[in-house]
Amino acid sequence: DTIVVEPAGEGSRITYTAEIKLKGLRRVAEPLLKPMLAKTADEGMAGLKATLDREG
Template identity: 40%
Template sequence: MIKVERVIHLPHPPEAVTAYLADFSRTESWDPGTVSCRRIDSGPLAVGAEWQNISEFRGRRTELRYTLTRRDAGRLVFVGRNKTATSTDDLSIEAQGEGTRLTYRAQIAFHGAARLASPFLKREFERLGDEVSEQLPAAVDRALGSTPR
């Protein structure tokens, strides 16, 4: 299993950050591996909402079906699955001054023979975590405005 964690400081209130991040289709704007992500059900962005995510990693595309498994004031958890892997994006959101402290945790568990590759892929996932910590604040600023609301 591979785990990556980054702490990101945002100048926007936690409620606005949570509302933005609750729509997982927005990963196209901040996750460097996401090629496309679209909602595949309808209704409110609540636990059980689902997305089809196509990601590219090391030149190969893979499709995962993500489900919002937790949504409360301080946390969003999305779990994506396919036959090769289970990927979890765990976002903890807390007030920090007038802004937000976002703790982004990504975890990927490979299944079957793919499990053997985990130790060799850790560095690549760390690099992707670095890119998320650079791209996510810019995406939030574009969506919410460059100054706090």
């Protein structure tokens, strides 16, 4: 995982990158898991943004 924090105007931009590699038979499920994992990541980032905005 990589987290990058950069200045952006009067605030900051946070970029989070995760690379998940499945092995063996699990790779078959990868196309099904990608949308789920993307949704989870989006929800996590929304929660982080809400917390940071609330804290100032």
